[in-house]
Amino acid sequence: MNIRELTATDTERVRELVESTMTTSYALSPQQIKTLADEQFGEERLTRQVETPETVIRVADSEEWDTIVGVVVGEREDETGEVKWLLIDPEHQGKEIGRKLFETAIDALREQGAKRLQATALESNTEGHQFFERFGFEEAERRQVEIGDESVVEYVYKESPSNGETTADSREADAETDAVADASEVENDDLPNTESSDGKTTVTTDDERVYLDLDAEQSGTEGAFFTAYTDENHGEQFGYYCSNCGSLNTSMDNVERIECKECGNTHVSRSTEEYDDSYL
Incomplete structure (x- = not known):
């Protein structure tokens, strides 16, 4: 398995991978999947992102299958790095490809200067949420994002401080997490x-x-x-x-x-x- 940067010739295969993965792992309608793939993984957008220094895109290339079997997309804004998408071909899940791609993206964002790390997952992603918790990320907030003309829910996971100290960011994340938990305890x-x-x-x-x-x-x-x-x-x-x-x-x-x-x-x-x- 080879983890490498995305090239212009990879865009068509990445789009195919996105649609097949979302069909299997996301509770979205076919039209929502198509709209999301068009907006986030269209050829023009991917090509532009490859040329953007603040964007990290890595693919997992299988020598055995001679094709791309996974992709991760991250972005850095100032000192915050965010893993926005992590998609693994359904036929190749369970082989630690997701872990390798995620760790590669996190390392690349840190090398770019990101001091705060977070990851996002649509609520409709039926498999990805607990994945981030395995890496010490905690749910911090929920927000609404637009897919086409529809609003969907996105979860934001933030990395817990590794030194055990409570930073301003972690206090804010804890408060937001507590607010989410309290919302479900309705009298x-x-x-x-x-x-x-x-x-x-x-x-x-x-x-x-x-x-x-x-x-x-x-x-x-x-x-x-x-x-x-x-x-x-x-x-x-x-x-x-x-x-x-x-x-x-x-x-x-x-x-x-x-x-x-x-x-x-x-x-x-x-x-x-x-x-x-x-x-x-």
Whole structure:
């Protein structure tokens, strides 16, 4: 396996790799994958990035298969280096290619002068999140990014200080992580437009009462979503309740992306299965 810099002749193969990997490992629609590949891995963009000193692009070239089987993209802005994309061909996952590419990109960003390191992963990436935690990166924040005309959730992981000291950056990251954790620990009194009686939490809308299952929680960019039912025994689902604004005006698309139509709070499902090293 040869780790090397991207060249102009590699762009077509990288685009193929991106689409095949995202189809396997991302909970995105075919149109979202195509749009993302066009925007982030189009030939013109890749060629421009190769010529940009602040950008690090490395590919894993398999001599056995005579093709590129992995790519990593990083960018440096001032003293912050960020690994933005790490994609491994589905047929070659589990061979530590991801680890080698990630370590190579991190070393290159440090050589460029990056003192703070972070990595990002779309929430819809079903395999990549725990990968970064293996390298001492911790979830620091969640933000919304645009793919075409759609908004999706992106997780930001920041490197923990290796010397055990609490820096300003790590304090900020800890605060943001705590805020995310606290958002999921919602008390009944904190849920807008709800009433609680006899252990039941309800919402009344258009003269119809629905019942919330506070154990059926889905994460969101602004607040948790809870499953709502038409009956107190939770037999028939009504939809989803947004804890950020108290609305039941929510929708779910064919890739299980929940969105509140009132405040824009968004959830995209991703795997909660135990990490099995398949991304390395």
